[in-house]
Amino acid sequence: MIRFGYGTNGFANHRLSDALDVIAGLGYTGVALTLDHHHLDPYADGLGQRVAKLADRLRTLGLGVVIETGARYLLDPRRKHAPTLLDDDRDKRVDFLRRAVAIGADLGAEAVSFWAGVRPGHVDPALAWERLVDGCTRLLDTAHGPPLGFEPEPGMLVETIDDWRTLRRMLGEPDGFGLTLDIGHCRCNEPDPVPDCVAAVAEHLVNVQIDDMRRGTHEHLEFGEGEIDFPPVLRALADSGYRGLVAVELPRHSHAAPDVAARSLSFLRHAEQTSAHRPEALPARPPEGGRT
Template identity: 30%
Template sequence: MIALEGNPNKAKKKGLCMKFAFSSNAFLRFNLLESIKIIADTGYQGIEIMADVPHAYPDQLTEQNIREIRTTLQDNGLEISNVNAFMHHADGDTYHPSWIENEPKLREKRVNYTLRCIELAAKLGARNISTEPGGPLEDMTREKALDLFRRGLSAVEKKAADNGIRILIEPEPGLLIETSSQFLEFLADLNPEVFGLNFDVGHFYCVGEDPSFLIKSMAHVAHHFHLEDIAPSRVHHHLMLGEGAIDIHNVLKSLDDIDYNGFVTVELYTYEHAADAAAREAFRYLQEWRQHNQIH
């Protein structure tokens, strides 16, 4: 059994700080190996790998494919920030099959997919996977949905623990768990050594919360961060850093204030038409912030 590591912000050593990654879910017009090379060439330290088509859907990967991914990562000096096991387009869509489907067979698909993603993460050397916060609440009471979500997570808990993989729940507007208080209440019934928070800055902003404040109040449960900007309307649409209403500089300062030394992954899947340019522009923004604040 591989021991699960604690929250990365507790393990900071002198001279270390947060690391930046870019999510492969913007690179749908490239295969995963191409995406790895582009993201590494841009200057990022990590990549979030989408465990879905056309990148790393577990059912479509052979052992040879997995070896090629590991080799390409190593050759390009890139770490895995997270395995994104949220979307399921290979056998559904962005949100379905969810953890809270009325149909048991559909819930089973989500469980089995997550089990395979855990195995994939372990083979690739990743530390965590992210998953949806239940799913869309459709034709069901909230109480029943929360119960189904807990049952589903309990079915994958042992596999995650045995493989040293942490499962990070990502609150999102319009889904079962949207806010910080809803997440914390739900997490109270889960094993904190196996489950945690994938903190999406834009998602919390969309539901009217202050991400910079939450970073400090939820540091004990947040193990990975998604970063994007959002328009003043708070409509859930990911924008380039600096082009929306979120105080990105203050968000990054808050992360530095808590001595976070894990990965912050830029997630700009809305820029599929120009993913490589979006990755470069976001990296330029982050580098300017580092230089301005003398963060190395």
């Protein structure tokens, strides 16, 4: 059985404690925790005590956890996602990622996920790759905790699975450097069918995000609103031997988080059941109806 989780970046209007209660109450078995100013701020006072309290809460709720590091304005209130590992002031990103790994270790996280960032216009591609390799190396040198899951992200320096393979080779194919795979991204910009993408990288998967998407458009959509046929994707995940979390990634749906999370889990469970019994695609809409 696939272990479905939900991302806290889709609960941006909730206190973290309330978000966890809703997610667990709906029947999810894990959470993808985006460290942010309102959700376990890694720079606020009393971090150790807050992490310990959260670890206890996760155990009580029976939630596994992965750490996500895609907060938009945590490091710079004026520049979205900045600084990245490609920027002139990239040391701040390295420090943040090291904090994320330490927090992940204390929480018993299954993975810590991160990405390259968009190449700044004044940084040529060769220097951008050099900076990325250096940043990843520095993180690997100090990471004594959960495996790292590097995520190819449309529009960033590393945006495809092939780009991730290139980075991994440049790093010397180190242990502990795995892949975060966003299922929607596979539909958005990978040339192969989504189930084939899953099968091709199965041995490297440490974290999976799931959402619907359309070819060529990087927009995270509710299930049934994009172009992905999910039963074959879930079958590919089950057949791959991956046992980590498969967490819903809907960062722009916080305005209706409880309802969206409920619909998403219902859809995914139905898709999983369908994948086990017949090859046909699901109907275009979730079984209990459309959005409200």
